[in-house]
Amino acid sequence: MATLKRPSYWFMDYRKLFGTIDHKQIGMLYMVFAAVNLTVAGYYALLIRTELFNVGLDGFISPANYGSIFTMHGTAMIFLVIMPMGAGFGNYLIPLMIGAKDLYWPRWNNIAFWMLIPGASFVWMSEAPIGWTAYPPLSTTVDSTNLWIIGLIIVGTSSIIGAINFFLTIFNLRKPGLGMMDLDLFSWAILFTSFIQLFATPIITTALVMLLFERIAGAPFFTITYGSSSLLWQHIFWSYSHPAVYIMILPAMGIISVIIGRFSQNHIFGKSSMIYSMGAITLLGFMVWGHHNFTASPNAVPNWFFTFTTFLIAIPSGIKTFNWILTMYKGSIHFEPPLLFALSFILGFILGGFSGVIINTIPLDYYFHDTYFVVGHFHFIIIGGGLSAIIGGIYFIFPDATGRMYNKKAAYVHWAIWTVAFIVTFGGMNVLGYLNQPRRYVDYSVLSNYAELEFWHRVTTIGAYLQALAFLIGFSNLFYSAIKGPKVGDKPYSIENPQFWPLETKEESSQ
Amino acid sequence: MGFLISMTIKNVSGAQDPYYRTFQYLFDLQLWISIFLLVALLITSFYLMIKYRASNTESKHVKNKFHSSNLEILWTVLATILALWLFFLTIGPVTTFAKANNKHADVIVKVRGYQFYWNITVGDQPWVTGVNFTTGAYNKIVFDHTKTYLLEITADVAGVIHSFYVPKLGFKADAVPGHTNYVYLSNLVPGVYDVTCAEFCGAGHYNMPARITVI
Ligand SMILES: [Cu+2]
Ligand SMILES: [Cu+2]
Numbered sequence: 001m002a003t004l005k006r007p008s009y010w011f012m013d014y015r016k017l018f019g020t021i022d023h024k025q026i027g028m029l030y031m032v033f034a035a036v037n038l039t040v041a042g043y044y045a046l047l048i049r050t051e052l053f054n055v056g057l058d059g060f061i062s063p064a065n066y067g068s069i070f071t072m073h074g075t076a077m078i079f080l081v082i083m084p085m086g087a088g089f090g091n092y093l094i095p096l097m098i099g100a101k102d103l104y105w106p107r108w109n110n111i112a113f114w115m116l117i118p119g120a121s122f123v124w125m126s127e128a129p130i131g132w133t134a135y136p137p138l139s140t141t142v143d144s145t146n147l148w149i150i151g152l153i154i155v156g157t158s159s160i161i162g163a164i165n166f167f168l169t170i171f172n173l174r175k176p177g178l179g180m181m182d183l184d185l186f187s188w189a190i191l192f193t194s195f196i197q198l199f200a201t202p203i204i205t206t207a208l209v210m211l212l213f214e215r216i217a218g219a220p221f222f223t224i225t226y227g228s229s230s231l232l233w234q235h236i237f238w239s240y241s242h243p244a245v246y247i248m249i250l251p252a253m254g255i256i257s258v259i260i261g262r263f264s265q266n267h268i269f270g271k272s273s274m275i276y277s278m279g280a281i282t283l284l285g286f287m288v289w290g291h292h293n294f295t296a297s298p299n300a301v302p303n304w305f306f307t308f309t310t311f312l313i314a315i316p317s318g319i320k321t322f323n324w325i326l327t328m329y330k331g332s333i334h335f336e337p338p339l340l341f342a343l344s345f346i347l348g349f350i351l352g353g354f355s356g357v358i359i360n361t362i363p364l365d366y367y368f369h370d371t372y373f374v375v376g377h378f379h380f381i382i383i384g385g386g387l388s389a390i391i392g393g394i395y396f397i398f399p400d401a402t403g404r405m406y407n408k409k410a411a412y413v414h415w416a417i418w419t420v421a422f423i424v425t426f427g428g429m430n431v432l433g434y435l436n437q438p439r440r441y442v443d444y445s446v447l448s449n450y451a452e453l454e455f456w457h458r459v460t461t462i463g464a465y466l467q468a469l470a471f472l473i474g475f476s477n478l479f480y481s482a483i484k485g486p487k488v489g490d491k492p493y494s495i496e497n498p499q500f501w502p503l504e505t506k507e508e509s510s511q
Numbered sequence: 512m513g514f515l516i517s518m519t520i521k522n523v524s525g526a527q528d529p530y531y532r533t534f535q536y537l538f539d540l541q542l543w544i545s546i547f548l549l550v551a552l553l554i555t556s557f558y559l560m561i562k563y564r565a566s567n568t569e570s571k572h573v574k575n576k577f578h579s580s581n582l583e584i585l586w587t588v589l590a591t592i593l594a595l596w597l598f599f600l601t602i603g604p605v606t607t608f609a610k611a612n613n614k615h616a617d618v619i620v621k622v623r624g625y626q627f628y629w630n631i632t633v634g635d636q637p638w639v640t641g642v643n644f645t646t647g648a649y650n651k652i653v654f655d656h657t658k659t660y661l662l663e664i665t666a667d668v669a670g671v672i673h674s675f676y677v678p679k680l681g682f683k684a685d686a687v688p689g690h691t692n693y694v695y696l697s698n699l700v701p702g703v704y705d706v707t708c709a710e711f712c713g714a715g716h717y718n719m720p721a722r723i724t725v726i
Contacts, residue, residue: 063714131711137688138671138713224668224689231687264563270583295674296685298692300609307601311594318590319583325552328559330577332568335560343556350552354545361541361597363533363604366682370674370709436678438709441717448705494565 018114021106026113027092028401031394033116034084035475040124041076044069046468049461055454057443066442067129074132075148078248079155080120082382085390086251087112087162090190092397094166096501097187099175104168108161115158122151131440133237136222136230140214149208149215156201156208159247163197166190181275184502185268188275189254192282196243196250200286204240207233231296238289246285248382250278252389253320256342259392260324262495263339264331270323277316277323284313294365303362310360317353321346336493337411341392344419348384351423352377355430373433376426384422391418391474397500398478399492404485410477418470425463432456529698531681533604541597608682611695616661618654624666624673624686624708627715633660641706641721649722656701656725662694674710677723683709699725 010025011017020026047069051061061069091109095102103109126147130139139145170183170191183191211233213219220226222233261268268274290306324346333339355377359368368374391414399405437444437453444453490498497503561567623630629641631652639650654660664675666686676683679702684692706721 063717067711067714129714135672135710138711141671142713229687229690230672231690265565267577270578273583295683296687297690298605298609298684300606303605303609304602307605308598311598314594315587315590319587321552322586325556325559326582328556328563331563332565333560333563334565343560346556350549354541354549357597358538358541358545361537362601363530363537363608363681364541366530366608366684367534367538367678369683370676436676436705436707438676438707440711443717446718446720447707448703 021110023091023095023102027088030084030088034081037076037080041073044073049464052457053461055445055450063442068127082248100173103165105165112158112161119151119154122147136233149212153208156205159197160201163194166194185257186254189250192278193250196247200240200243207236234293238292242289243285249386252386255389255393256345259338259342260327263334264328266331269326277319280316294362295369307362334495338392338396340415341388344388345385348380352380370439371433372429372437376429379426399488402482405488406477406481414470414474421463421466425460428456428460534681612693614695617658618660620660620662622664627719629721652723654725656699660696663691665691671712672710673708673712676707676709677704679704701725
């Protein structure tokens with residue numbers, strides 16, 4: 001072994017690349033995978049925004065292709081970007097947070113990651129114009145949906161394996177003396193995320209298999225002519241896909257809880273209420289799916305139930321927001337790039353939260369459902385919130401992952417442009433929704449207020465291009481610094497514990 | 512408290528009005544609550560950020576164990592009251608909307624969604640599509656503001672789901688194959704109302720407009 005000349009980077013050796021069972025390396029693979037998909041899915045978003053810049057069909061995207069483009073954008077951002085990012089952070093950090101050497105099942109961990117490659121390839125190759133929600137009867141008739149279904153089943157299986165692995169790790173591999181209530185908020189977030197993945201993902205897998213059987217074998221699950229109803233899909237689909245929202249946002253909440261505590265040099269305010277809030281969000285998350293169906297079949301009793309449970313979710317979400325803000329009280333706040341991105345998370349979460357309460361109010365949902373208002377709402381939460389937290393987390397662990405430091409000035413520029421850009425983009429979408437612009441329109445000239453719509457579409461498009469600029473700055477900074485950045489020791493930041501994991505755990509695990 | 516009650520009563524008594532009025536009232540209310548909370552949170556955050564910035568604090572490494580259960584209980588209770596109140600406000604309008612087909616209406620309007628147009632019949636009139644395909648002009652769908660209307664909204668049995676969206680009348684209802692949704696309209700205000708499709712139904716989804724003229 002010693003005679004073999006090793007390449008300088010571990011991933012240059014294909015045996016190490018495909019066979020690695022190291023949690024940090026697999027975590028980085030997840031993040032790189034997600035970053036590549038983000039690049040393509042973001043490019044698709046720019047295609048959409050470019051088409052909508054001017055009113056009228058200008059031939060840039062045909063109506064037929066438009067369906068494929070927004071479907072791929074949505075599917076990829078959810079299943080191939082935000083969710084793998086959460087898994088990446090869990091892989092990289094969980095063993096360090098709890099003082100374990102690795103995850104419970106290192107080899108299953110490797111397999112779960114590499115399953116994503118065929119899964120993602122199938123999804124991208126399908127280009128199915130059905131919307132990521134894939135409502136039948138449209139999704140039972142459109143070609144190439146089979147590939148999309150199979151791809152998502154593979155991705156879902158990978159996610160279930162990952163969830164079981166995190167469960168086993170957190171329950172069994174904590175260092176002696178570390179009780180469950182001593183666990184940090186990031187580990188709790190990953191634990192709750194894994195709970196949702198484990199109990200919700202089988203639902204979508206079932207639904208996808210049913211849809212596949214209907215498509216290839218004529219099984220009449222969702223076809224009206226056999227006496228069944230396409231509304232059945234909407235209920236099964238959303239009883240997974242609402243909990244899935246929390247698969248995306250809980251890891252981000254965990255990341256910013258640690259970042260805000262560290263860079264405020266403070267304990268998180270109300271840690272136990274943070275844990276209970278996450279638990280409440282996790283459980284209530286399984287009981288709210290019908291808020292996606294208020295207009296599908298407006299019956300009073302189910303609508304009351306689902307609007308009630310959804311209003312309840314606003315309570316733990318509010319508690320968490322107050323706790324994050326109060327964590328800064330009597331602290332010593334160091335405005336390093338990770339903290340700034342964490343603060344942007346809070347802003348995105350608040351703005352998206354308000355519009356969430358608005359669209360949960362049923363008479364308002366009759367107006368806003370399936371308009372740009374909803375699009376603005378979930379982008380504020382998942383991109384303005386979730387993606388901001390992920391970027392902050394990447395800046396935080398970058399010195400440890402690469403041994404080098406990024407350019408802080410460029411990171412500040414990245415943050416400033418990014419934050420302004422997402423407010424402009426998604427705020428513009430909320431205005432478009434108020435002006436009753438429906439979703440998934442390749443052109444809006446049939447609406448009589450197309451002139452004012454065009455103005456706000458242009459604002460939104462400019463915001464989207466600014467996001468791309470911010471992304472370009474951040475990406476080139478990290479890429480360049482990973483190779484040529486100045487070497488950094490244990491102290492990349494001026495704070496007392498400049499690592500993501502607790503001081504004590506690291507000392508113990510590095511012995 | 513009196514404010515809360517008066518708001519609630521105003522809403523319940525206004526339940527007979529067109530849905531758009533309920534929409535505007537509830538939206539304005541929530542918008543102002545949101546703006547108020549946003550400003551309060553921003554002021555608090557910026558105050559804390561400026562006051563406790565590192566260059567302004569003596570010890571760079573505080574480990575402050577500040578905790579206040581009273582504060583936590585206070586905002587949990589306030590958030591719960593707000594959430595329950597907002598829920599309570601929706602009960603009346605939701606019931607009214609859902610009971611549409613129990614009401615007697617002067618005219619029955621049949622709406623059926625196709626890929627990619629609407630077939631609409633008002634009372635005894637023959638079917639019209641939303642748009643005349645040869646001229647591109649909107650077919651006249653005329654409602655009388657002195658009459659009440661019951662919309663029976665569904666879709667082509669062999670087709671896909673659409674959603675019948677009339678924003679300025681404050682409602683949309685999904686047009687689902689094999690399933691009928693009912694919308695009851697009364698006290699209409701004269702004017703021209705855009706109709707669009709709000710559920711993705713294929714390549715022509717963006718292009719299935721219609722117009723309702725209320726006289
Ligand atoms: Cu939901
Ligand atoms: Cu349609």
